[in-house]
Amino acid sequence: MAMKDRLIIFDTTLRDGEQSPGASMTLEEKVRIAKALERLKVDVIEAGFPIASPGDFAAVKAVSEAVTDSTVCGLARATNVDIERAGEAVRGANRSRIHTFIATSRIHMEKKLRMSPEEVLAQAVKAVKLARQFTDDVEFSAEDACRSDIDFLCRITEAVIEAGAGTVNLPDTVGYIVPNQIADIVSQIRHRVPNVDRAVLSAHCHNDLGLAVANSLAAVMAGARQVECTINGLGERAGNAALEEIVMAVRTRHDVFDCDTGIETTEILNCSRLVSTITGFPVQPNKAIVGANAFAHESGIHQDGVLKERETYEIMRAQDVGWHSNRMVLGKHSGRNAFRSRLESLGIAFEREEELNEAFARFKDLADKKHDIFDEDLQTIVSEAAVSSGSELYKLVALRVCSETGETPTAKVTLSINDQESTAEAAGSGPVDACFKAVEALVKSGAELLLYSVNAITSGTDSQGEVTVRLERDGRIVNGQGADTDIIIASTKAYLHALNRLLLPSQRQHPQMGELV
Numbered sequence: 340m341a342m343k344d345r346l347i348i349f350d351t352t353l354r355d356g357e358q359s360p361g362a363s364m365t366l367e368e369k370v371r372i373a374k375a376l377e378r379l380k381v382d383v384i385e386a387g388f389p390i391a392s393p394g395d396f397a398a399v400k401a402v403s404e405a406v407t408d409s410t411v412c413g414l415a416r417a418t419n420v421d422i423e424r425a426g427e428a429v430r431g432a433n434r435s436r437i438h439t440f441i442a443t444s445r446i447h448m449e450k451k452l453r454m455s456p457e458e459v460l461a462q463a464v465k466a467v468k469l470a471r472q473f474t475d476d477v478e479f480s481a482e483d484a485c486r487s488d489i490d491f492l493c494r495i496t497e498a499v500i501e502a503g504a505g506t507v508n509l510p511d512t513v514g515y516i517v518p519n520q521i522a523d524i525v526s527q528i529r530h531r532v533p534n535v536d537r538a539v540l541s542a543h544c545h546n547d548l549g550l551a552v553a554n555s556l557a558a559v560m561a562g563a564r565q566v567e568c569t570i571n572g573l574g575e576r577a578g579n580a581a582l583e584e585i586v587m588a589v590r591t592r593h594d595v596f597d598c599d600t601g602i603e604t605t606e607i608l609n610c611s612r613l614v615s616t617i618t619g620f621p622v623q624p625n626k627a628i629v630g631a632n633a634f635a636h637e638s639g640i641h642q643d644g645v646l647k648e649r650e651t652y653e654i655m656r657a658q659d660v661g662w663h664s665n666r667m668v669l670g671k672h673s674g675r676n677a678f679r680s681r682l683e684s685l686g687i688a689f690e691r692e693e694e695l696n697e698a699f700a701r702f703k704d705l706a707d708k709k710h711d712i713f714d715e716d717l718q719t720i721v722s723e724a725a726v727s728s729g730s731e732l733y734k735l736v737a738l739r740v741c742s743e744t745g746e747t748p749t750a751k752v753t754l755s756i757n758d759q760e761s762t763a764e765a766a767g768s769g770p771v772d773a774c775f776k777a778v779e780a781l782v783k784s785g786a787e788l789l790l791y792s793v794n795a796i797t798s799g800t801d802s803q804g805e806v807t808v809r810l811e812r813d814g815r816i817v818n819g820q821g822a823d824t825d826i827i828i829a830s831t832k833a834y835l836h837a838l839n840r841l842l843l844p845s846q847r848q849h850p851q852m853g854e855l856v
């Protein structure tokens with residue numbers, strides 16, 4: 340049987356995914372996700388935009404040092420400072436890549452960059468040459484490629500390959516293209532650019548029209564051999580193409596794709612949950628591959644068919660993407676070793692013994708309230724431990740709510756603020772509203788609540804509720820998460836987590852804003 344081409348999976352959850360409002364992650368969280376992506380065997384992890392802020396630089400550096408198998412990539416605009424900073428950030432990686440980009444569509448060149456096409460081409464070539472001084476693996480992206488003039492796109496592609504780019508990415512930055520058009524762009528580049536055989540063509544599609552995955556797959560059918568995608572389709576606006584959907588489409592329909600990925604698909608669900616818990620972006624139940632209903636056969640006819648012969652209605656096996664395969668249950672009587680080894684099999688290891696002890700104490704606490712502890716609970720325990728470093732300004736000390744039919748709910752909340760305890764009471768339209776009002780009476784943050792959502796982590800009424808709260812203040816948006824078997828406590832924790840995050844400094848640049856300096 341002929342060997343199929345390798346389709347390179349380039350994950351940008353930590354960069355484009357993080358550009359989603361409220362999805363910002365701490366350094367420790369990024370390293371955890373990067374390790375999970377490595378277990379998933381993604382080829383390239385885009386770890387961030389190092390020039391954006393000292394925090395972003397540190398995170399890309401930390402991911403570079405933590406990951407061995409996957410290539411670690413840093414994003415840079417086509418400027419000397421960006422490229423030098425990216426080069427420095429990925430220097431410690433076993434395999435490093437610099438991804439440099441400049442816009443090529445007329446509207447972006449004229450209105451955003453205020454540069455002529457010739458200036459853009461010259462700057463792209465200069466950027467690629469400079470990047471090659473830091474690593475042999477350089478990717479060039481023609482931002483807004485899908486709305487660019489095809490003749491110019493061919494010229495710039497040829498020039499950056501000549502300058503040393505090994506990958507040329509053709510982003511649909513604004514999510515505008517449709518499948519046959521992107522296929523045509525890839526195909527024209529393949530046939531018109533004389534040195535195209537020296538580079539991998541890549542697709543990077545945004546989901547504004549819900550077409551990101553379809554467009555990426557169309558590009559693959561036309562000959563692209565790298566796709567840029569994110570876990571759960573996380574990303575700015577409507578998001579990026581979902582990694583899990585692309586990978587499973589290529590695998591399930593190997594009859595129509597002449598390429599294979601190297602992805603360890605049984606790690607998909609694990610990764611999806613981790614990203615959702617860390618960012619606070621829940622996965623909708625009907626989401627393909629990783630949604631709670633993705634493999635649930637509701638209707639009687641389907642169930643009957645599946646019981647007689649699975650393939651009557653199922654095109655993939657749930658366990659192939661990680662469902663059910665690792666649902667070992669822990670409980671009240673499980674010891675530290677069982678706890679540790681279960682965490683290890685989920686890819687979670689603690690550097691310090693005290694961290695394990697703290698997580699184990701949380702586990703025992705939860706096991707007192709809840710009979711069976713599932714993998715999802717363990718991920719939440721670890722996330723919660725990472726969230727509460729002990730040094731936060733606002734901590735929950737006590738909470739009492741009164742909720743009765745026909746009466747206005749009230750809450751009494753005691754917080755520790757800078758190690759000083761204070762208490763406030765408030766009434767609200769519901770117990771959660773009353774709690775948030777009591778917290779605000781103490782904190783007076785002036786933040787606006789943009790989103791409040793509750794999700795049951797597992798099935799059953801003893802499940803932990805995982806709450807996400809999104810707050811905005813002075814144009815800055817943050818997400819907070821909290822989990823508890825009591826959803827009022829989970830909600831208050833999430834609110835405090837968001838408030839604590841609002842206090843952290845954040846002066847990061849957005850990669851796609853403004854003129855190049």
Ligand code: KIV
Pocket residue numbers: 355440480482483510511512513543545850851
């Ligand atoms: O969408 C886009 O164009 C990007 C580039 C920076 C690659 O994310």
Ligand code: ZN
Pocket residue numbers: 355510512543545
């Ligand atoms: Zn993008």
